[in-house]
Amino acid sequence: MHVAVACLSVWLIAIAPFGTAAPPKPPDYLIIDTHIDAPYRLYKTPTDLSIASAEGQFDYPRAIAGGLGTAFMSIFIPPDVDAAGNGLPLAHRLIDLVDDTVRANPDKFVQATCPNDAVVARQRGLVGLAMGMENGGPIGANLEHLRQLHSRGVRYIGLAHSRANVLADSSYDTEKKHGGLTQAGRAMVREMNLLGIMVDVSHLSDDAFWNVLSESSTPVIASHSSMRHFIPGFERNLDDRMVAAIVEDGGVVQINVGSSFLTAAARQYETGLMTAVKAELVARNLAPDSPDVKTFVTRYRTENPYPFATIDDVIDHIDHVVKIGGINGVGIGSDFDGVGDTLPTGLKSVADYPNLINGLRERGYSRRAVRKIMGENLLRTWRTVERFASEHGTRPRCTL
Secondary structure, eight states, X not given: OOSOGGGHHHHTSOOOOOXXXXXXXXXXXXXXXXXXXXXXXXXXXXXXXXXXOSSSSOOHHHHHHHTEEEEEEEEEOOHHHHHTTOHHHHHHHHHHHHHHXXXXXXXXXXXXXXXXXXXXXXXXXXXXXXXXXXXXXXGTTOHHHHHHHHHTTEEEEESOSSSOOSSBOBTTOSSOSSSSBOHXXXXXXXXXXXXXXXXXXXXXXXXXXHHHHHHOSSOOEETTOOBGGGSTTOTTSBOHHHHHHHHHTTOXXXXXXXXXXXOHHHHHHHHHHHHHHHHHHHHHTOOTTOHHHHHHHHHHHXXXXXXXXXXXXXXXXXXXXXXXXXXXXXEEOOOBTTSOSOOOBTOSSGGGHHHHHHHHHHTTOOHHHHHIIIIIHHHHHHHHHHHHHHHTTOOOOOOO
16 A cells, blocks of 8 residues: 555555654564565655654664564555656666665665575664565566666565556456456566566456466565455455465465554445545545645544554464465565554554564464564565576575
């Protein structure tokens, strides 16, 4: 989810304030979060991620407090930008922002371009910044663009976002015009396999999902998706057959912790808010980014308090994946900085991973199981994808 007209309810929600006390330092887990939208936040509002911030949900002090090892920075391309032909320049600009952050703070951050980087960064006390692209539409049929992005450190790509593009249909499309992947999308999946780029199925339509699994020679990930079981009919989440197929192939489902991905109550709330906002836009002839709309949303949420999920709800989704596919198929793709003030109680930023770890332990998960959930499962899949590429001629490109 992001700042996009297609996702008005999320775009219009205010950022949660940073004011809670830092939780205790977690045990020495290698925490890998596969979806944090800090680059787009930096693009919209320049800030210094090396110091504590009152904005957003990711910065260095909070990452250290939470024990974060490596964060996949989302290279997010809004569908409108892609449709206007400006997606590729934006992708490179967002990558520049990640590179600039690392370059300015070598004592705090390091770019992670292979699984070993994530391990070594943790050993050295650095926060690894890997990159995943959300919305591969700007690449289109030009695989040279894909190779350029790989050379700059992009290690997973989600083929679509909230609208169909030249590669695939989106789960949010009311009309699935492609019927799944296009030929360009299929070619891109094959080339991603050869380069060692993980294929991300989050946001794809059901047909596109199954097309990806039939086309890919390597395991896939869902970088930030939760379970449709808890919100029937919500196609953006994965159904049980999808989860089983991902895990059976050696992939991993990274749970999105936005409340509207976790509970039917929060999803219904956001649907109601979106309906109310659209009515306000029409009634007053307002632009989606009008300050009057933000005022309307603030009043709406004051009069109708948001039904925040809890850490127990997050763990329910983790439990569900484990029930279907076992302990090796689940991880965390929080969507921090991408879902605004919709995060669960007790899990409001990267500082709060220890609360999730404690919740998992209280639910009965062993330390070994928690290590798998918090990062080792993703690391295994990443290594498998990298190994396939190396066997087909693409040598791993590591930073450390």
